[in-house]
Amino acid sequence: MSDIAIQVKGITKRFPNVVANDHIDLELRKGEVCAILGENGAGKSTLMKIIYGLYRADEGQLLVGGKPVSIDSPKGAIALGIGMIHQHFTLDEKLTVVENLVLATGQGRALLNLKEASERLTGLSKKYGLEVDPTAKVYQLSEGMKQRVEILKLLLRGAEILIFDEPTAVLTPIETGDLFKAIRALASEGHAIAFISHHLGEVLSISDRIVVLRNGSVVGETTPTGTSKSELAQMMVGREIEAVTRHKAREKGAPILDVSGIRALSDKKLEAVKNVSFILDAGEVLGIAGVSGNGQKELIDVILGMRKATSGKLILNGNDVTNKSTKEIIEQKLRCIPEDRIGWGLLMGNSIAENLILGLHRSEKLSSRLPLLGVIKEKEIQDYAKQLLARFDIRGADVNAPVRLLSGGNLQKVILARILSQEPRVILAVQPTRGLDIGATEFVHKLLLELRDKGVGILLVSEDLEEILALSDRIAVIFRGEILGTFTAESATSEKLGLMMAGVTEKG
């Protein structure tokens, strides 16, 4: 029976429109990894911010080591041995690892004793499997390495309780594995660990206990062995979620997107895409798996006509569109679900209706052609927008309200509704469910598979292996601008893909 490190009793926090935490009771125990699972908006972050001293609860009590405490600031939290690893790191990029750690531990002496700090650091690293080069400058490190520095920082300050806020969002599959090893090591040394996530698979593999939050309350507590993904999903959302899976591979159609030998430069004039070739057929989902930053951005830009291909060919529907304008590519019925929903896909200063007709505003249905100008048909637009809102279950506002009032999931639905009504032949879907909750993710996945069944070719570019595996008929892995290998759905596994995404090919 382990000791209780932190006890949360009846914590309640209200904001103007919503009760973010509603009488929450929770325990974090020493030597245990407790996962806190919930959708965006369930109240996880708010609760953690209260524990970390960034918010004051309206009601309720926090007890650390059995004694009631009042945590007024992060400093106060750290003094109590509570440390939080945020999604955005708090390191000084220009300094070295050791310098950052000394800065954080505030040794306050005139001379920095880097050697001693370095030794302590190495000792801790070895103990928990958090190896990192003490003399490296932080900006040179990968995200996974930076995260290790954050953890070490907290350990050096005496943190006994560690709270990880969505830590795997920035990690590759291999780095995630390493992090989990470190977490296990920390737990076995007696630390109390809180693991905040909305990622079911990870939660099941790392945690000893799972607490599910929904709409600000605790709706269930269980263990990994005592539950399943679907049960957890149901608790998180409040209704049954079916796992979206592909039916058996159907007959694929003719090639519609032929990419061959494409090379392109990054914004810094380095080669980012090195001789990429693949063919997308109608009626198939081709997944491009890879960690962000391996050339996907540049490849996508080339396909969209927004970046020059320095060599190679791009053929859409049999037409050579290499280095042609975006407008001509759009005319070939290629549409994009962008990674940056707002920056690339929405007119934030406009109404929902105006966003829904973007691209269709010159169609015969919605405008009439006069000699010089087209006149938009207001009524038809209103009807059309209302239909789409209903069909796609877009909630949160009516058609003439500003689009920025909508939540992330609904914004994505606006983009999808718009794209679909334009009857595309090829869809370039980039991280289509990033930041979306389970319900919205289910919706998007179902929609993409429906489109595939109707003969649309879908190029799915995503970091999320689960998503790639669930939807793709074929999977190509991109690493440092090259396609290292292609798998069929049957032959692909998480492990093989994860290795290749890190650059390990079957040869090497």
Next chain:
Amino acid sequence: MGTIPILAAGANPLDAYYEMFLGAFGNVIAISEVLVRAAPLMLTGLAIAVAFRARFWNIGAEGQLYAGAILGSFVALNFADWPAWIHIPMMILAGMAGGALCALPGILKIKVKVGDVVTTLMLNFIMIILTSYLVQNVLKDPFTGWPQSAPIPDSATYPVLIPYTRFHLGIIIALFFALVVGYGLIQYTTLGYEIKAVGSNEIASRLAGINPTAVTIKTALISGSFAGLAGIGEVAGIRHHLIATLSPVPIGYGLTGVVIAVMAGLNPFWVVVVAFFFSIIINGSQTMSRVTGVPIFLSEIFQGLALFFTLFFMFLDQYKIRRVR
């Protein structure tokens, strides 16, 4: 905001405002003068409103105004034998074309990354000096020798619509363009929609098949043409000569148009309202200064302050305060 300078000048604010009000609305002539001044203001305001919607930062309405005046005057002076119902429309078209052409270099921002602000701003000076040159040389009035062109023939003059006032056709034209053409364009046409889309998010527009370059070019032409219309309106309706001082200092109609457009939220209807408001202040302050002794600088201070705050808030609008989650 205006009361402080009034007090500083040693006058009674209540008297001052009363006189301003009288100066603006005291009688038919006063009211028509307000409208006379409002006409160019609403046109330049409209020009800027359309441009800014597409994020085409047209600071060159002043130059476009003069360019329109020059080209329109050319048509006015050289075809005196045309009947008015041909001459006036042709002159108007020329004026709009002049303004449009003057705005065109602003699109260098797309191809060559030369800023639209800089280009349009610089052209202001070129056009004003060009006008000055023309009226002292090529177009100089042979009879009087003053720095102005020969008088515009009757066939090209905007008729006065209310006797004993200066209320001329140009006012009706300005109202028509602002309320019907401008508003109609932005609200009801596909081009208006594209202008708004490109101004709101260029990448999203591009991904939807809109060509932002084409839209910006059209915006520049339309914006410039409205300013050119203001220019030729002043020539054909009020001055009856081409002169180098069509647009009053301190700021000029062109830059005042920026203030008006932004204050009106880039909405053509409100541009008209704000233009009237400015016209009242400018005209009324003249009366006020005569009667109360408050120097006319008050209205200039007001305009200057309004411009300053407008630009300041435009600048701030570029930066958003965000909570980083």
